[in-house]
Amino acid sequence: MLQGKTLLITGVSSGMGEETARVVKAQGAKVIGVDLNPPRIQVDQFIRADLSSKAAIDELAARLPDGINGLANIAGLPPTRPAAQVVLVNLVGLKYLTHQVVPKLADNASIVNLASLAGAGWVDSIPVIRDSEALDFDGVDVFCKKHGIEGARSYFFTKEALIVWTMQNRWTWRDRGIRMNSVSPGPVETPILKDFVETLGARVEEDMRVMDRPGRTTDIAPVVAFLLSDGSGWLRGTNLAADGGMHSYIISQRHGF
Ligand SMILES: NC(=O)c1ccc[n+]([C@@H]2O[C@H](COP(=O)([O-])OP(=O)(O)OC[C@H]3O[C@@H](n4cnc5c(N)ncnc54)[C@H](O)[C@@H]3O)[C@@H](O)[C@H]2O)c1
Numbered sequence: 001m002l003q004g005k006t007l008l009i010t011g012v013s014s015g016m017g018e019e020t021a022r023v024v025k026a027q028g029a030k031v032i033g034v035d036l037n038p039p040r041i042q043v044d045q046f047i048r049a050d051l052s053s054k055a056a057i058d059e060l061a062a063r064l065p066d067g068i069n070g071l072a073n074i075a076g077l078p079p080t081r082p083a084a085q086v087v088l089v090n091l092v093g094l095k096y097l098t099h100q101v102v103p104k105l106a107d108n109a110s111i112v113n114l115a116s117l118a119g120a121g122w123v124d125s126i127p128v129i130r131d132s133e134a135l136d137f138d139g140v141d142v143f144c145k146k147h148g149i150e151g152a153r154s155y156f157f158t159k160e161a162l163i164v165w166t167m168q169n170r171w172t173w174r175d176r177g178i179r180m181n182s183v184s185p186g187p188v189e190t191p192i193l194k195d196f197v198e199t200l201g202a203r204v205e206e207d208m209r210v211m212d213r214p215g216r217t218t219d220i221a222p223v224v225a226f227l228l229s230d231g232s233g234w235l236r237g238t239n240l241a242a243d244g245g246m247h248s249y250i251i252s253q254r255h256g257f
Pocket of ligand 1: 013015034035037051075076077078114117185186191196
């Protein structure tokens with residue numbers, strides 16, 4: 001299904017990025033992996049890069065070949081990390097990397113962003129999201145202070161903004177047929193699940209009850225692979241909830257269904 005495609009995957013050395021690399025390779029794709037840490041699985045090319053750094057992203061982009069068929073933005077930091085760092089990696093670096101990679105993409109390429117159920121409340125954050133549209137690496141500290149983004153809020157905010165950015169850019173590069181979508185998992189068993197439990201406590205426990213079990217990387221990677229494949233070609237700007245029904249549950253509760 002992904003035979004002959006070259007895919008760039010960030011966050012390839014752990015969790016959902018690692019599993020996505022495994023799944024797309026099994027479907028015949030070549031993988032260029034990016035991460036701070038070395039990968040534990042065999043990829044076709046690995047480029048170490050710190051995605052919170054503009055200079056590192058420039059260096060990374062310069063090393064990429066032309067003709068990449070898909071970009072999966074999976075690297076991310078959990079809510080336990082310092083707020084400015086979370087905003088840098090999960091939003092500012094992700095957007096900048098994407099813009100730097102677009103010239104290296106083949107026509108009809110697919111871009112997939114790993115958002116989260118944590119971003120589901122984006123509709124209540126529109127003014128802050130708008131203010132982040134031109135946010136650059138240097139402005140993150142001031143931006144966080146200005147909007148009171150501290151602690152776990154940083155994580156929620158970055159995922160809200162990412163879902164909106166994905167909708168906005170569903171078809172920005174239409175002259176080259178390049179589309180963008182996102183995937184929003186609920187809690188997933190990866191090394192950072194403990195960070196979510198630490199931050200959100202009872203809420204994550206409640207999520208587990210609703211879902212019967214936490215998600216697994218093997219629940220999410222095939223969804224990312226689908227969005228990278230031509231079979232999802234008519235999906236643009238879609239945020240796929242891959243969350244064991246959590247999002248539907250929340251909506252149903254809110255509206256009394
Ligand atoms: N685990 C969950 O419950 C959950 C739920 C919803 C969404 N997500 C999102 O899914 C994505 C993947 O998360 P995961 O659970 O697989 O986490 P993980 O910690 O297992 O993997 C994240 C990877 O990103 C890399 N990374 C972090 N900062 C980086 C940086 N500055 N530069 C380069 N690489 C960097 C890490 O080294 C790691 O390999 C994240 O964006 C996360 O926000 C996770």
